[in-house]
Amino acid sequence: MLAIDHKSDNSVEILFERMQDVLASGSDALTDSEVNGVYKYEWSVRVENIIAVPLSCNNKIIGMMIATNLLDRNDFDTNNIRLFNAVATECAIFIGNQNHFMDLKELLIGSLKALVNSIDAKDQYTRGHSDRVAIISKWIAEHYSKSKKIGQEDIQKIYLSGLLHDIGKIGISEEVLKKPGKLTEEEYEEMKNHPAIGAGILSEIQQMSEILPGILHHHERFDGKGYPKGLAANNIPLMGKIVMIADSFDAMTSERTYRKALSVDDALKEIEANLGRQFDPAIGQIFLKSDITKLWEILQTGQNDDQYHDSSIDFGATAIGALVH
Ligand SMILES: [Fe+2]
Structure with a gap:
């Protein structure tokens, strides 16, 4: 999913922090447009425009969905933002379910191990x-x-x-x-x-x-x-x-x-x-x-x-x- 050509190892973290700033100011997505382009083009030269929306689970941001370089226009617009947020919501639900599944699996493994240990401990x-x-x-x-x-x-x-x-x-x-x-x-x-x-x-x-x-x-x-x-x-x-x-x-x-x-x-x-x-x-x-x-x-x-x-x-x-x- 990530299409950023990394300039530095922490460019994803920088993007994540910036996306959080934008969300805190009331926007639905970070874009790199000229209108609200305070973050414009600090990425690789090959990243001509960018959109980052949050993947939220239980009111916590667990990741981002990012896309770059629109083919036919200069920048992502409000329709793209809406579409991206809708897809991100679905993805976040899926990831959230996966996390619950992993938690349950770990719980089951832990319980079985405890059961086995209780026998060996006897x-x-x-x-x-x-x-x-x-x-x-x-x-x-x-x-x-x-x-x-x-x-x-x-x-x-x-x-x-x-x-x-x-x-x-x-x-x-x-x-x-x-x-x-x-x-x-x-x-x-x-x-x-x-x-x-x-x-x-x-x-x-x-x-x-x-x-x-x-x-x-x-x-x-x-x-x-x-x-x-x-x-x-x-x-x-x-x-x-x-x-x-x-x-x-x-x-x-x-x-x-x-x-x-x-x-x-x-x-x-x-x-x-x-x-x-x-x-x-x-x-x-x-x-x-x-x-x-x-x-x-x-x-x-x-x-x-x-x-x-x-x-x-x-x-x-x-x-x-x-x-x-
Ligand atoms: Fe036996």
């Missing part, structure tokens, strides 16, 4: 687990997308389901959650409720509906011996299969109160040994054949690299954006 040994499962899930989904038809939006949804997979643990008692060692049958039954509790919490947020399969089914096993539904093989949604591998890999390579962390190699061997039992063989193979050293580097730094332009936090924001159309 148990210091699982701190950071949700973030890492999200990164690993994204990693698997990206490698999977090279051979299958899933797009960027699917990858974003899988990332979010990884981030929120254990959100239902908020409804599990701390004694069970933090118990070192094996759970009793009763305790295990309680623990098994967390996927359904998580899906229940998020089902209250309409935009989250598309990531619910990853939350509800991240403990389903390929052989059908998982929970909550006991789904097997291809009845398990893709999101569930991917988060299952990501969750298991991170759990095995993290230290817990009752056991030491497995080495990366041993964790990979464990996954390989359980292909077709706990894990989907095809997706498991995709994970095993990927550059795990690189993934490990990303997990340690918490930052994605050249191949993954955004940090995981930015990716989370983009992913939420894909859900909140």
